[in-house]
Amino acid sequence: MVANSMVSRNRFDFREVQDLVVKLTKSSGVPQEDAVVFADALVWADLRGTSTHGVSRVDIYLRRIEKGLINPVADLKIQSRSPGVLVADAGTGLGQVQAVRVLERLYPVATELGVASATIKNSQHFGAASHYCELAAERDMILLVATNSEPAMPAHGSTDAFFGTNPVAASFPTGKGYSIKIDLATSVTARGNILAAAKEGREIPSGWAIDPEGHPTTDAESALQGAVLTMAGHKGYALAMLVEILSGVLSGSAVGSGIGSMYKDMNREQNVGHFFCLFDISSFMDVSLFKERIGSMIDLIKVGRKQPGTDEIFVPGERTNKKVLENKEMGIPIDTATLEELRSLCHKRGVPFTLS
Amino acid sequence: MVANSMVSRNRFDFREVQDLVVKLTKSSGVPQEDAVVFADALVWADLRGTSTHGVSRVDIYLRRIEKGLINPVADLKIQSRSPGVLVADAGTGLGQVQAVRVLERLYPVATELGVASATIKNSQHFGAASHYCELAAERDMILLVATNSEPAMPAHGSTDAFFGTNPVAASFPTGKGYSIKIDLATSVTARGNILAAAKEGREIPSGWAIDPEGHPTTDAESALQGAVLTMAGHKGYALAMLVEILSGVLSGSAVGSGIGSMYKDMNREQNVGHFFCLFDISSFMDVSLFKERIGSMIDLIKVGRKQPGTDEIFVPGERTNKKVLENKEMGIPIDTATLEELRSLCHKRGVPFTLS
Numbered sequence: 001m002v003a004n005s006m007v008s009r010n011r012f013d014f015r016e017v018q019d020l021v022v023k024l025t026k027s028s029g030v031p032q033e034d035a036v037v038f039a040d041a042l043v044w045a046d047l048r049g050t051s052t053h054g055v056s057r058v059d060i061y062l063r064r065i066e067k068g069l070i071n072p073v074a075d076l077k078i079q080s081r082s083p084g085v086l087v088a089d090a091g092t093g094l095g096q097v098q099a100v101r102v103l104e105r106l107y108p109v110a111t112e113l114g115v116a117s118a119t120i121k122n123s124q125h126f127g128a129a130s131h132y133c134e135l136a137a138e139r140d141m142i143l144l145v146a147t148n149s150e151p152a153m154p155a156h157g158s159t160d161a162f163f164g165t166n167p168v169a170a171s172f173p174t175g176k177g178y179s180i181k182i183d184l185a186t187s188v189t190a191r192g193n194i195l196a197a198a199k200e201g202r203e204i205p206s207g208w209a210i211d212p213e214g215h216p217t218t219d220a221e222s223a224l225q226g227a228v229l230t231m232a233g234h235k236g237y238a239l240a241m242l243v244e245i246l247s248g249v250l251s252g253s254a255v256g257s258g259i260g261s262m263y264k265d266m267n268r269e270q271n272v273g274h275f276f277c278l279f280d281i282s283s284f285m286d287v288s289l290f291k292e293r294i295g296s297m298i299d300l301i302k303v304g305r306k307q308p309g310t311d312e313i314f315v316p317g318e319r320t321n322k323k324v325l326e327n328k329e330m331g332i333p334i335d336t337a338t339l340e341e342l343r344s345l346c347h348k349r350g351v352p353f354t355l356s
Numbered sequence: 357m358v359a360n361s362m363v364s365r366n367r368f369d370f371r372e373v374q375d376l377v378v379k380l381t382k383s384s385g386v387p388q389e390d391a392v393v394f395a396d397a398l399v400w401a402d403l404r405g406t407s408t409h410g411v412s413r414v415d416i417y418l419r420r421i422e423k424g425l426i427n428p429v430a431d432l433k434i435q436s437r438s439p440g441v442l443v444a445d446a447g448t449g450l451g452q453v454q455a456v457r458v459l460e461r462l463y464p465v466a467t468e469l470g471v472a473s474a475t476i477k478n479s480q481h482f483g484a485a486s487h488y489c490e491l492a493a494e495r496d497m498i499l500l501v502a503t504n505s506e507p508a509m510p511a512h513g514s515t516d517a518f519f520g521t522n523p524v525a526a527s528f529p530t531g532k533g534y535s536i537k538i539d540l541a542t543s544v545t546a547r548g549n550i551l552a553a554a555k556e557g558r559e560i561p562s563g564w565a566i567d568p569e570g571h572p573t574t575d576a577e578s579a580l581q582g583a584v585l586t587m588a589g590h591k592g593y594a595l596a597m598l599v600e601i602l603s604g605v606l607s608g609s610a611v612g613s614g615i616g617s618m619y620k621d622m623n624r625e626q627n628v629g630h631f632f633c634l635f636d637i638s639s640f641m642d643v644s645l646f647k648e649r650i651g652s653m654i655d656l657i658k659v660g661r662k663q664p665g666t667d668e669i670f671v672p673g674e675r676t677n678k679k680v681l682e683n684k685e686m687g688i689p690i691d692t693a694t695l696e697e698l699r700s701l702c703h704k705r706g707v708p709f710t711l712s
Contacts, residue, residue: 082470082639084440114438115633117471119640142602155657157666162657172601180601182594214663231588238538238672245528245536246498249649250640256656277471277633283438284475284606293605300612301511301518307570310513316594 010339011331012355018043020342020354021058027349028065029072034097041096045128046332049323052192053128055334059341060262061094061124069260069269070094070124076101084109086118087252092269095126099274103132103143106278110141114283119251120274125149125262130183132276133171137179140287142279145169148248148272150261152191154227156237159214161227162256165191166243171317173281175291176298181317186240187228194223199337247275366695367687368711374399376698376710377414383705384421385428390453397452401484402688405679408548409484411690415697416618417450417480425616425625426450426480432457440465442474443608448625451482455630459488459499462634466497470639475607476630481505481618486539488632489527493535496643498635501525504604504628506617508547508584512593515570517583518612521547522599527673529637531647532654537673542596543584550579555693603631 021039026032038061046054064070074093078086086105090098102118109116129145136143149164165185172180185191189208197204198220209223210216217223230236248255253273260270281290302313327333334342339355346353377395382388394417402410420426430449434442442461446454458474465472485501492499505520521541528536541547545564553560554576565579566572573579586592604611609629616626637646658669683689690698695711702709 082636083468084472085470085636085639087640112439113469114441115469115471115473116440117635142606154663155660155669155671157663157669158657158660159663160660162660168595170598172605180597182598184591184594188588214661231591232544234672235540235587238540239524241536241672242526242538244653245650249528249646249653250498250635250637252641252649255649255653279473279606280438280441281606283441284443285608290605293608293611294601297600297605297611301514304511304514304516304518305570307510307513307515313511313513315511316590316597 009333009335011327011333014043014047014328014332016355017046017055017332017334020346020351021055023351024058024062024342024345024349027351028062030065030094030097031073034072034094037100038094038096041100041127041131043332044131044134046334047324047327048128048320049327050128050192051333051335051338052190052196054332055342056338057125057127059338059345062345064124064262064266067266069266074098078102078105084113084116086116088118088120089252090120090123092122092124092271095124095272095274096131098123099126099132099276100135102276103135103278106276107136107139107141110278110280114280116278118276118278119247120276121251121253121271122269123253123272123274124270125272126274128183129167129169130171130181133169133183134179134181136278137171137173140173140281142170142172142281144277144279146243146247146275148244148253148255148259149191150259150270150272151257152228153187153230153236153240154210155241156230156234159210159227160257163230163240163244164259165228166240166247168239168243172294173287173291174294174298176295178317178321180294180298180315181320184231186231186236186243188231188236189228191228194220194228198224243275247273251275365689365691367683367689370399370403370684370688372711373402373411373688373690376702376707377411379707380414380418380698380701380705383707384418386421386450386453387429390428390450393456394450394452397456397483397487399688400487400490402690403680403683404484404676405683406484406548407689407691407694408546408552410688411698412694413481413483415694415701418701419622420480420618423622425622430454434458434461440469440472442472444474444476445608446476446479448478448480448627451480451628451630452487454479455482455488455632456491458632459491459634462632463492463495463497466634466636470636472634474632474634475603476632477607477609477627478625479609479628479630480626481628482630484539485523485525486527486537489525489539490535490537492634493527493529496529496637498526498528498637500633500635502599502603502631504600504609504611504615505547506615506626506628507613509543509586509592509596510566510583511597512586512590515566515583516613519586519596519600520615521584522596522603524595524599528650529643529647530650530654532651534673534677536650536654536671537676540587542587542592542599544587544592545584547584550576550584554580599631603629607631
């Protein structure tokens, strides 16, 4: 999910970036503590090299608030029909904020019952799904996340974009200084990578997408108007549907092509749905034993024979962890276009542009 | 997962096949009601065209019972550290039987709490994961299943088979006369398809597997000794790991290369692990509303524009349902090799061979 660094990028201290995003978000009417949660989620992604889900999206979120498509002071309504399930309505609030609020309500339920689940409707694109998983992993819990998203991929055999790139994510504490971080779009590639290519005027690899008439294309703009393909053909189709049912059908949110586009539909809400299932590890086995066992698995994988051309076998999350350490030390890279967006937002809102 | 029908196959009434499998299984010391559960699970797969997980495996299960590697009268030990979680030890009993017994214990918990989860260790290859999902769907519940399995796929960048083909599965009631059935190995193809090719002396497509030295191969026997590749490269690797952690690490079963091979390791137990998470739909929304919403999703998908060469867009489970109706009417196809195995088993055990 790391965007290619073919454009000029400067690095900035992540705390300074976070601070600026908080100020900008507050200037849109979002309360201080919600603005902090929101900025945390975006900078979390930039720290991990997932700039497609980072501060490059500040501009569009704030524009959608201006248009009345995101409610900066939304209520979170939670209905509970059963002890282990929270049915949430995000009230078109910021997805990052409402997801964290639901997760906070889910922790004590999972601690008591061992497992707890939640759906969230009337939400937005909520950034990187693995952000929420990692918050849970820090508490020795396992969070499975699924979310639907704006139409991008056709059903197997179809030309029309129906499903979003519908990611699934989970993180696992390891005792190795990092969490195993699994976060995958069910598409051949993340839509963010096509967006980035379009923004930078690059071609995309063949096999990634079809144009609006169903023909294969390497043009990023045509791909954005057409459809991204599911990973592994019918298997990705099945997984995308699994995600759509859990996060969309079951939550009461919009489903498939009913979801509004973040960038293209500036006249209607997105109505994205999210699905959480939270497991308390200690309800299955002692946490120390779990970490010992997952550590042994990692060790076994890493000492396996390597394929020619492979220097080291990595587990998901391992390299991300190195990237975080690097970016905390060196600053997070921000591309010129995003930097200009932030500068312009500051100018319009009378927020001092403090990045240096 | 439907094996190619290049070998001669005859069709038999599924009730007669079921009856024969019950008698054979009882002759191995399995109690009547467990034998029925076991035979149900195998014939369930044959009815759906998934013959790789059907009665073609009766011989190997019974051979493993003979060798003392499967306990025909195993206890099921269930520990409960939290109200919503069952931690089960299958005691090396038949996976199909123990999985159904755990599921039966899980239903009332999910009914009460809205969600319930279970792990099972010391189990075996338990057949088609979607069998358990469909049992739950018939009760208007959603069951997510993950199971590890004998080493078949390398970690991304490695040559050594570590993960099993580690499927994930879920079913959803639709009100359309069939359940959406999602059941996918995280490999490019199901290992059963390579087994079938080897049994029938066929080559496998390139891109499916590597030989024991890590070279691409189309020879089914070399592939069985080497490794099947993960679907979609690193994404399949991440999903296989997700499955391995939930079903293996978290259950206390063997992990990765520690799992015994069903066919090759006739001197040790498999110690497979399974993971269940069961959701009571009515704890999220009224079941009638859920079915209406999933029905609308299906309708929208099916009226989408078709790619050239596509006559109809199907949802997962739709064609399976047609196959079941056909196989109930016409009989389930059984290949000659399997038929001879069954005949020989009957002969050895003094069970009348009643298939005609």
